[in-house]
Amino acid sequence: MIAASAVAxxxxxxxxxxxxxxxxxxxLIAAIVAAAMTGAAGIPAGRLIDAMFGLxxxxxxxxxxxxxxxxxxxxxxxxxxxxxxxxxAGAIMQGLFRNPLADPSLVGVSxxxxxxxxxxxxxxxxxxxxFAGQMPVEALPLAAFVGALVAxxxxxxxxxxxxxxxxxxxxxxxxAIAALANSxxxxxxxxADDRQLRDVTFWLLGSLAGATWSKAAAIAPALxxxxxxxxxxxxGLDLLVLGEAEAFHAGVSVQRLKVGAIVVxxxxxxxxxxxxxxxxFVGIVVPHLLRLMIGPGHRLLLPASxxxxxxxxxxxxxxxxxxxxxxxxxxxxxxxxxxxxxxxVMLLRQRSLATL
Amino acid sequence: MTSVIEARDIVIEINGKKIVDRVxxxxxxxxxxxxxxxNGAGKSxxxxxxxxxxxPSGGTVTxxxxxxxxxxxxxxxxxxxxxxxxxxxxxxxxxxxxVLMGANPxxxxxxxxxxxxxxxxxxxIAHLTSQVITRLSGGEQQRVHFARTLLQLETADExxxxxxxxxxxxxxxxxxxxxxxxxxxxxxxxxxxxxxxVVIHDLNLAAMIATRxxxxxxxxxxxxxxxxxxxxxxxxxxxxxxxxxxxxxxxxDLPFVLPHSGRxx
Numbered sequence: 001m002i003a004a005s006a007v008a009x010x011x012x013x014x015x016x017x018x019x020x021x022x023x024x025x026x027x028l029i030a031a032i033v034a035a036a037m038t039g040a041a042g043i044p045a046g047r048l049i050d051a052m053f054g055l056x057x058x059x060x061x062x063x064x065x066x067x068x069x070x071x072x073x074x075x076x077x078x079x080x081x082x083x084x085x086x087x088x089a090g091a092i093m094q095g096l097f098r099n100p101l102a103d104p105s106l107v108g109v110s111x112x113x114x115x116x117x118x119x120x121x122x123x124x125x126x127x128x129x130x131f132a133g134q135m136p137v138e139a140l141p142l143a144a145f146v147g148a149l150v151a152x153x154x155x156x157x158x159x160x161x162x163x164x165x166x167x168x169x170x171x172x173x174x175x176a177i178a179a180l181a182n183s184x185x186x187x188x189x190x191x192a193d194d195r196q197l198r199d200v201t202f203w204l205l206g207s208l209a210g211a212t213w214s215k216a217a218a219i220a221p222a223l224x225x226x227x228x229x230x231x232x233x234x235x236g237l238d239l240l241v242l243g244e245a246e247a248f249h250a251g252v253s254v255q256r257l258k259v260g261a262i263v264v265x266x267x268x269x270x271x272x273x274x275x276x277x278x279x280x281f282v283g284i285v286v287p288h289l290l291r292l293m294i295g296p297g298h299r300l301l302l303p304a305s306x307x308x309x310x311x312x313x314x315x316x317x318x319x320x321x322x323x324x325x326x327x328x329x330x331x332x333x334x335x336x337x338x339x340x341x342x343x344x345v346m347l348l349r350q351r352s353l354a355t356l
Numbered sequence: 357m358t359s360v361i362e363a364r365d366i367v368i369e370i371n372g373k374k375i376v377d378r379v380x381x382x383x384x385x386x387x388x389x390x391x392x393x394x395n396g397a398g399k400s401x402x403x404x405x406x407x408x409x410x411x412p413s414g415g416t417v418t419x420x421x422x423x424x425x426x427x428x429x430x431x432x433x434x435x436x437x438x439x440x441x442x443x444x445x446x447x448x449x450x451x452x453x454x455v456l457m458g459a460n461p462x463x464x465x466x467x468x469x470x471x472x473x474x475x476x477x478x479x480x481i482a483h484l485t486s487q488v489i490t491r492l493s494g495g496e497q498q499r500v501h502f503a504r505t506l507l508q509l510e511t512a513d514e515x516x517x518x519x520x521x522x523x524x525x526x527x528x529x530x531x532x533x534x535x536x537x538x539x540x541x542x543x544x545x546x547x548x549x550x551x552x553x554v555v556i557h558d559l560n561l562a563a564m565i566a567t568r569x570x571x572x573x574x575x576x577x578x579x580x581x582x583x584x585x586x587x588x589x590x591x592x593x594x595x596x597x598x599x600x601x602x603x604x605x606x607x608x609d610l611p612f613v614l615p616h617s618g619r620x621x
């Protein structure tokens with residue numbers, strides 16, 4: 001018999017799931033420590049535990065504790081929630097559209113959320129502030145969720161016909177939705193007064209500078225929902241990679257899966273955008289890196305995306321705070337500077353997909 | 357014997373065009389029914405309706421006495437497995453990951469390994485398990501999906517036995533050796549008590565495997581019966597417009613089709 005294996009591709013070995021989760025947890029802890037120590041007033045590693053739990057008293061320790069608990073930690077928690085949700089939204093969206101190039105910020109979902117949030121700021125501020133006083137902190141996440149939901153659903157209807165998703169129409173339709181939402185945001189900028197303008201501009205650049213405990217608390221439920229639901233989505237998303245008909249044959253309730261995935265993507269994106277504005281490319285970089293290491297199975301990919309997304313965005317935010325200190329670079333600029341070239345490389349390597 | 361699947365007066369219209377016109381059929385456990393006919397006769401569409409994927413415009417499909425429309429997709433997947441004609445995978449799953457996707461999600465992983473080994477051997481892909489499926493040839497990928505479909509059938513609930521296996525052109529991208537081994541796999545599935553319906557272009561392969569041929573023409577049932585009775589000069593002429601093509605292998609009494617005795621020039 002002639003050996004036909006001379007040119008056989010190398011076998012793929014996947015590391016065990018517990019190891020991956022462990023490594024990602026360590027990475028996340030490293031990111032938290034780095035973020036907690038770094039800033040205008042540094043807290044050395046030796047004093048970190050002390051400041052965290054208020055073990056010692058005295059002027060220096062009091063100052064550390066105040067900085068940590070009222071400035072650093074809310075921002076750390078928010079960066080983790082936002083990063084985790086953006087990465088999970090990207091991974092779920094890529095599974096739903098069977099397309100590794102899908103990302104909430106790239107195809108207009110974040111813009112839809114941003115438009116709804118900006119409209120809430122400008123219009124809500126103008127007509128509601130008179131009698132309702134301050135808007136409730138949950139108003140923005142809810143509005144952003146609705147905006148993201150509308151954008152995701154519109155995109156789905158555009159790109160999917162006869163149970164097939166056209167990748168070209170998906171990306172082009174996403175561009176159109178983003179353009180439409182951005183023109184709406186532009187109109188709101190035009191109509192806004194100075195104070196509203198500052199708030200709205202914040203969405204366009206993306207930043208975690210406005211982090212507070214109450215904002216973190218307002219979006220934390222969305223992360224809990226996402227984390228609770230991904231286990232139910234995993235098998236369906238795996239099978240959906242084979243096609244809608246195949247997923248149905250294997251016992252997946254495709255309609256329910258798609259509705260669930262769209263709602264989760266919208267909730268995660270909407271919550272993230274409502275507190276941090278439009279931060280791009282997290283949803284594309286994180287799942288892609290993970291697929292290279294652990295493979296595309298969603299059972300591990302989705303939780304791993306949350307962990308790595310949280311760690312990466314936290315590192316990026318720490319960089320945004322320190323590179324040009326005392327000034328702060330908007331974090332959206334950093335993620336785009338890393339993510340856009342990354343996306344281009346992926347596009348070049350997957351050119352066969354673009355012809356579909 | 358009670359039938360595993362029954363279809364009554366199936367009519368399928370797509371965009372106002374009648375693809376399938378009043379087809380009635382019933383398949384019992386242990387039977388292998390081959391749907392044959394020219395391109396566009398409605399074979400694949402009929403099969404996708406029998407699987408529950410397409411809702412017919414008229415008529416009813418029942419699997420083991422239960423209306424297919426009333427079954428949830430998860431219940432349906434316990435009673436029937438289906439292999440589609442073309443399945444493309446966009447993400448770099450390994451062969452064993454794809455095969456395991458077919459497993460009943462309620463079965464414990466540790467109980468599966470013997471069944472997984474069995475279907476890997478049946479599809480002759482045991483040596484490919486840690487390869488990435490997107491890098492395999494079309495025929496190898498087809499065998500992976502066949503193994504996945506077999507695993508779905510093998511891991512179904514006991515109460516759903518005998519099951520139903522539906523196959524759409526399973527041999528189309530396979531080489532000669534694997535065409536024959538796939539036919540042997542199908543026969544094993546039927547011998548184990550399951551009902552099989554297979555859409556197949558190659559009439560010779562159909563004659564080798566089917567206990568019954570259903571020949572479709574323009575969406576309706578033209579002829580039905582044992583391969584020896586259905587494959588004749590007159591049906592081939594009327595359905596395919598091909599003259600003097602039917603023969604019989606003397607040693608096995610199997611019909612065969614060889615339309616042209618010389619080179620096409």
